[in-house]
Amino acid sequence: xxxxxxxxxxxxxxxxxxxxxxxxxxxxxxxxxxxxxxxxxxxxxxxxxxxxxxxxxxxxxxxxxxxxxxxxxxxxxxxxxxxxxxxxxxxxxxxxxxxxxxxxxxxxxxxxxxxxxxxxxxxxxxxxxxxxxxxxxxxxxxxxxxxxxxxxxxxxxxxxxxxxxxxxxxxxxxxxxxxxxxxxxxxxxxxxxxxxxxxxxxxxxxxxxxxxxxxx
Amino acid sequence: xxxxxxxxxxxxxxxxxxxxxxxxxxxxxxxxxxxxxxxxxxxxxxxxxxxxxxxxxxxxxxxxxxxxxxxxxxxxxxxxxxxxxxxxxxxxxxxxxxxxxxxxxxxxxxxxxxxxxxxxxxxxxxxxxxxxxxxxxxxxxxxxxxxxxxxxxxxxxxxxxxxxxxxxxxxxxxxxxxxxxxxxxxxxxxxxxxxxxxxxxxxxxxxxxxxxxxxxxxxxxxxxxxxxxxxxxxxxxxxxxx
Ligand SMILES: Nc1ncnc2c1ncn2[C@@H]1O[C@H](COP(=O)(O)OP(=O)(O)O)[C@@H](O)[C@H]1O
Ligand SMILES: [Mg+2]
Numbered sequence: 001x002x003x004x005x006x007x008x009x010x011x012x013x014x015x016x017x018x019x020x021x022x023x024x025x026x027x028x029x030x031x032x033x034x035x036x037x038x039x040x041x042x043x044x045x046x047x048x049x050x051x052x053x054x055x056x057x058x059x060x061x062x063x064x065x066x067x068x069x070x071x072x073x074x075x076x077x078x079x080x081x082x083x084x085x086x087x088x089x090x091x092x093x094x095x096x097x098x099x100x101x102x103x104x105x106x107x108x109x110x111x112x113x114x115x116x117x118x119x120x121x122x123x124x125x126x127x128x129x130x131x132x133x134x135x136x137x138x139x140x141x142x143x144x145x146x147x148x149x150x151x152x153x154x155x156x157x158x159x160x161x162x163x164x165x166x167x168x169x170x171x172x173x174x175x176x177x178x179x180x181x182x183x184x185x186x187x188x189x190x191x192x193x194x195x196x197x198x199x200x201x202x203x204x205x206x207x208x209x210x211x212x213x214x215x216x
Numbered sequence: 217x218x219x220x221x222x223x224x225x226x227x228x229x230x231x232x233x234x235x236x237x238x239x240x241x242x243x244x245x246x247x248x249x250x251x252x253x254x255x256x257x258x259x260x261x262x263x264x265x266x267x268x269x270x271x272x273x274x275x276x277x278x279x280x281x282x283x284x285x286x287x288x289x290x291x292x293x294x295x296x297x298x299x300x301x302x303x304x305x306x307x308x309x310x311x312x313x314x315x316x317x318x319x320x321x322x323x324x325x326x327x328x329x330x331x332x333x334x335x336x337x338x339x340x341x342x343x344x345x346x347x348x349x350x351x352x353x354x355x356x357x358x359x360x361x362x363x364x365x366x367x368x369x370x371x372x373x374x375x376x377x378x379x380x381x382x383x384x385x386x387x388x389x390x391x392x393x394x395x396x397x398x399x400x401x402x403x404x405x406x407x408x409x410x411x412x413x414x415x416x417x418x419x420x421x422x423x424x425x426x427x428x429x430x431x432x433x434x435x436x437x438x439x440x441x442x443x444x445x446x447x448x449x450x451x452x453x454x455x456x457x458x
Contacts, residue, residue, distance in 0.1 A: 118299075122297075
C-alpha cells in the first residue's frame, strides 16, 4: 500500500490548481468578451436585441450555475454531441460570467451622465463614436474595481466543474481524500489554495475602489 | 433666407404641451437672446434646433435643411450647429486640448498636426492657451465653460446655441465667459443664447426673444424692447413700470 505523505497530497493539489487557474482565466476572458457583446446589445436601443439579451441575462442570473453545467454536459449529450468535461465547464462558466459581467458593465455605462451623451451628440458623433471615445473610457475606469471583484466569483465558480468530472482543485481534493482518508488535511489545503487565489484579487479590488473614490 | 427658420413648432412631453407654436427666424450674423421665465420652453426650443429633442409639428430649418426631415442626415446638421450647455459637459477623461480636437478628429477626420493647430487656435480664442494640457477637474468653472465654447467652435458651426451658459458659474466668473461670447458676436458668428443676463442681452444682442407659455411672445430689437415692452407679460418680466 502506497504511503501518501503530506507532500504528495500537496503536490497533487498544486498540479490540479493549474486547471482551476486555467478554467478561471478562460472563463473570465471569454466571458468578458461575450459580456462586452452583451453590453452593446443591451444598451443598443434596438428593441428586440435588448429583449433578447435581457432574456439571456435573466436566464443565466436566475438559475444555479450547477444546473447550467448539467444542462450543457448532459443536455448536449442527449443530442448526440459528445462534450468533454473541460469544454462543458468552459462553456457554462463563460456564459454565466458574460451574463453577470455585462450587467456590472451596464451599470457603469449607465452611471455616465446624460450630459456626456448630449455633448457628444451635439458634436455630431455617432452612437458608436460616442461609446468608443466618450462613454466607455469613463465607464472603464469605474468598472475596473467591480470587475476584479467579480473575478473572485469566477474562481470559486470553477469548483462546480468537479461534479461533471473535470479534475480541478476540488475534484482533485475529493480523489485524494478517497485515497488517503485524511479529509481535514486535504480540504484545508484545498481551501487555502482557493484563498491564496482569491484574496489577492479581492484585496486589489478594494484598493482600486478606494483609490477611485479618493480621486473624486 | 434666414439661417434658422422656425415655423409653428409644437412639442409635448406626454400630455404636456411645452412649445405651443413657436415661430422665429434668425439671420446669418444675428445674436438672438432668448429670455423668459423658468419652464417657458427656452431649453426645449434650443434642443429642438439641433435634434436633441424631437417635435410633433411645425418645422425647423437650419441653412435650408429641415431638422426633422425624413432624409435629413442629423450628423451633417449637427456639424453646422454647435451647442454649449449650462453644466459645461466637458469630457473629464480628456485634456482641454483633447476636448477641443476629439470631434474634429473623429467626425471630420482632421489629421493630428492640423488638430493641434486647431486646438491652439480655439483655445487662444477663449483666452486659455496656457491650459491646453489641463484636465477639466483642474480648471475653474469659467475656464471649463470657455473650453466648452472652444470645443463647439472647433467644428466651425454656422450657428452656436448657448443654453444659460453662465447660470452654473460663481458670480465672479460670469464676466470672463460673457466677454468671450461678446467677442464671438463681434466676429459675426451667429448665436442663439438663452440667458438671464439682461444687460448682456441688451448690449450684445441684435434680437431679443421673450418666451412665454410655450410661445415666442414678443420679439424685436433688444434696446427698443427693453425700453418699451409692448406686452404686459414682458413688462412684468423685466420689471418695467407699466
Ligand atoms: N424631458 C422632459 N420630460 C418632461 N417634461 C419636460 C422635460 N424637459 C422639460 N420638461 C418640461 O417642459 C417645460 C419647459 O422646460 P424647459 O424647456 O427646460 O424650460 P426653460 O428652459 O425655459 O426653463 C417645463 O415645464 C419642464 O418641466
Ligand atoms: Mg432651461
